[in-house]
Amino acid sequence: MSFKPAQWPRKLRSQEWYGGTSRDAIYHRGWLRNQGYPDDLFDGRPIIGILNTWSDLTPCNGHLRELAEKVKAGVWEAGGFPVEVPVFSASENTFRPSAMMFRNLAALSIEEQIRGQPIDGCVLMVGCDKTTPSLLMAAASCDLPSIVVTGGPMLNGWFQGERVGAGTHLWRFSEAVKAGEMTQEEFVEAEAAVTRSSGTCNTMGTASTMASMAEALGMALSGNAAIPAVDSRRRVMAQLTGRRIVQMVKDDLKPSDIMTRDAFENAIRTNGAIGGSTNAVIHLLAVAGRVGLDLDLDDWDRLGRDVATIVNLQPSGEYLMEEFFYAGGLPVVLKRLGEAGLLNRDALTVSGGAIWDEVKDSVNWNEDVILPVEKALTDQGGIAVLRGNLAPDGAVLKPSAASRHLLQHRGRAVVFEDIDDYKAKIADDDLDIDETCIMVLKNCGPRGYPGMAEVGNMGLPPKVLKKGITDMIRVSDARMSGTAYGTVILHTSPEAAVGGPLAVVRTGDMIDVDVPARKLHLDISEEELTQRLEAWAPTHERAESGYLWLHQTHVQGADTGADLDFLKGCRGAPVGKDSH
Template sequence: MTFKPAPWPRRLRSQEWYAGNGRDTIYHRGWMKNQGYPHDVFDGRPIIGILNTWSDLTPCNGHLRELAEKVKAGIWEAGGFPVEVPVFSASENTFRPTAMMFRNLAAMSIEEQMRGQPIDGAVLLVGCDKTTPSLLMAAASTDLPSIVVTGGPMLNGYFRGERVGSGTHLWKFSEAVKAGEMTQEEFLEAEESMSRSSGTCNTMGTASTMASIAEALGMALSGNAAIPAVDSRRRVMAQISGRRIVQMVKDDLKPSDIMTKQAFENAIRTNGAIGGSTNAVIHMLAIAGRVGVDLTLDDWDRCGRDVATIVNLMPSGRYLMEEFYYAGGLPVVLKRLGEGGQLHKDALTVSGQTIWDEVKDVRNWNEDVILPLEKALTLQGGIAVVRGNLAPQGAVLKPSAASAHLLKHRGRAVVFEDIDDYKERINDDALDIDETCVMVLKNCGPKGYPGMAEVGNMGLPPKVLKKGITDMVRISDARMSGTAYGTVVLHTSPEAAAGGPLAVVKTGDMIELDVEARRLHLDIPDEELAARLKAWAPNHEQVASGYLWLHQEHVEGADTGADLGFLKGCRGSAVGKDSH
């Protein structure tokens, strides 16, 4: 793609606040001077907002205040004026009922912060998984020049000589305790090794996936995704990104110039190659909806189906993000995709260069971490989109994290009406279930939970675990943590709370899953399914007020990104009238 920079110098939007000597200008400028800024920083140089998702209650982002100082240094060096702006920060490991409930609220609030304040460009300082899509959605909605800087993954964990992947081993050890293979004391000992430095999950969970997606979309500088949080090179990346955003403002290089349909297709294929999280599906659909790109589940299946998973990281493989970075990181993966004809090489990036120019000369330093094609974890990675009478608008599954023998399966449904029903019954040895059954969880979608929590990877019943079984087919309208694994069908649309067919599945019904054929079928007559749907009435919690009410009333389905309908589309960055 050819990009033609805008003429420079020119009047910037921040000058609507600070240029001239009138009463309103002095009002805006004078108050800023109480922080000790000299008069000449208001002379028309780009004002860059560092949108910082630091919070003590977002532990993955706990080091971002220090990283922001390096961003500031880069902005000053390039002749810009940095202003740090704390923004809504939703942590998946602390927010209840789920951080996903607040992704849209964060995006809405940050969009208005960007639009309503005197900034010409933005550094999106992100980490924990919902912060990356929420800030990208906001940037897409305002279309101000923006660049992503992630906080980076934490260091590897180790327990008794074994690599410990954050999240992945939590699920593994928890199941081992239920199976009687690990004591509670050993579990508590292992806890100390799970999070041994600042940073996001060290597996290819949603945070690492979204960092990779941001880079593949062209919204971050090459190499940004994998640098460990505590590595000095992470601070260098922050500083040079600060320099770069100043030039982006001068050139008027905007998200809409970068996040094109080709860029999204690159990101979908990248997700397949890295064994990325199913959560990326929802987030990318939402981001595309904001920037005005027509992206659908069909694009996910079309672009990702024949992409081999070559990154050998948990939960699909054996290594962690540290090794991925030392092997060369995402640039190596992008080069492999380009060499295989699976990359739009001329897609533009925030560097001002094409994505191929950024990666064509990189090398792979460890072929056990970034695998050659003949040793791929799976030749058909990506995200499988299955449809049928149980999921007319689609459901998703991550083949690289699934069990091969379960990708084609027919089994008896064991139904849980909601997550509370599941928790009440799953540990009961009287539960009529075995490993051939299909576990079905309802009312956990965008409206139903509400918020669509990461409960789709339901733990197996202890009576099955004690037989040495580690996986069963599970189906829900919920999400699954990117750090989790298993043959888990997610995001079933329409969701149960919206009256989708999932709502009327009964224990004892037979369900057929055929991933190769992209089929998910409830084996009952069409007439019976229609009768059940006609008799259906909602039984999920319905909220009467507050943000939860707004969310439940306006959230769209997972198949289109679970955004609030009235937030879709780009609204621009026009400056409103000054009220002073």
């Protein structure tokens, strides 16, 4: 695809604030000049907003202040005027009840920051799980020239001679303690080894997945996704990004030019190839909704179904993001997809050129990390979308992280009404459960939790773990961490809190799971299901005020991206009336 830049020079958006000699222009310039900026910075050069999600309480993004200085250097070099803007940072590590509840609030607040301030283009500085989708959603809503630079993954963790991944080994070690295979003292000792440098999770969790999605969408420079946070090449990438955004403003190259349907198809297939997080489904559906594209769950199943998972990273495989970078990173994966006819080669990127031109010369330096197709982790690595009377609007499962022997299974339901009910019962030796059962968790969806927390990968009962069992089928309307693994069916829609069929499952019911057939069926009669649904009443806690009320009132289902209903579509970034 060839991109035709807008005619330059043209009047920039920021000149509505700073151009001319009117009282209002003098007012705006005068206040900004108190920081020591000379006159000629206001002469019509692009003002670049560096939207920074740095926060001491967002550890994944804790190094972004330093990285922002490199972005600024690049903007200055290219003739732009950089301004760093702190924005809402939804930390996966600390926010309660769930960072997911605040993704939409972050997107809303950042959208209005973009719209209401004198900037011509945006550098989206992201890392932690929700920061990438929230800033992409905001940028899509405003449609000013925008480009992503991520903070990068942390270095490999090592413990007792074993390569350990952030998140993934948290779940494994926790289960090992319950099974009596690891001491609590060893678990605590492993803490420092698992997360030993700045950066996001070093597995192919949600943060690395969303970094890969940004690159596959064409919204980041080629190679951005995998560079470790502490590698000097990450700082080079930041500086090059600063240079590039200035030219994007001059060319008027906007998110709507880049995030087309072809781009989303590339991203969906990429997610299958890398064994990416199920959270990518809900985030990309939300971003597509902001662009105004009609993307749905069936697209995820159709496009990803025959994509082999060739990236051998935890939680599906063996290695970590550091090795992925050394092997060649995402450009190698995109090249493989292109060679297999699974890449829309002409899709435009922030470079101004086609994605194929960016990746066609990539070299795979380690075929143990980026596998040949004939050695793929799984032949069908995309997201499986299951439907049936238990999930009329769909549920998702990650085949590359599931146990093959459980992909077709019939089991007795053991029901937990909410997460507190699960916590109260799971360790009870009198709980009537064994490895053939299917664990069912309700009221953990977008409205029910609220915010749809990452609790879907329920830990197994200790009495089952002690038998050496490491996986059971789990079904819920919740999410799970991208670092997690197992035969876990998630995002069941409609959720229990709005009266979806999940709400009326009872302990003892039989459930049929058939992933190859994409089936999730509650084995009761249609008449019985109707009677239960008619008798159902909500039990989840409902807010009466504040953002929680707004969220519960307006959040949509997981099957459409769990965005707020009034935020769908691109609203643009017009210059409003000056009140001064």
